[in-house]
Amino acid sequence: MPLPPAWALALFYWIHLLATVTWIGGIAAISILVLPAARRTLQPLDQLAFLEAMQRRLEPLAWFSITALIATGLFQMSANEHYNGFLNASTQWSLSILVKHGLGLVMGAVTALQTWEIFPAIRRTLMRKEKGASAQEIILLQKREERLRKINLLLAVLILGATALARAA
Secondary structure, X not given: OOOOOHHHHHHHHHHHHHHHHHHHHHHHHHHHHHHHHHHHHOOHHHHHHHHHHXXXXXXXXXXXXXXXXXXXXXXXXXXXXXXXXXXXXXXHHHHHHHHHHHHHHHHHHHHHHHXXXXXXXXXXXXXXXXXXXXXXXXXXXXXXXXXXXXXXXXXXXXXXXXXXXXXXX
């Protein structure tokens, strides 16, 4: 298969990097900078409201980034000289890419869990705060969200490591 024009490949690399920075950078900034500061300055229910408002802005960017990563990643992979077929693990490059994609699937599943389970639960809790959401329920939701966010951050770091191994091949 002939290689695509250099400008097309560069465009796909750029979009892929931009989507990576958007998704992973958002998770890292929230985990390392924003939420620790919110925990020090806001009451638990206000922290939950802040987290929900922030997530409402980040979620569409994250899902758009995931879509862009899949589309551009498939194009890049098929244009790579090391590509020898789907699920091939015969070289350092192909094994690294396979690991990267496996970790990416897990990261997508964790993101889906946050999107369709954790954040709806947070929204329900915030809607009934006047009726007295229990402090225990609020803390439990915060811990579940934090645990999933930290898992995603760890997966992101591992994905970047697998990418570095593939690039070194």
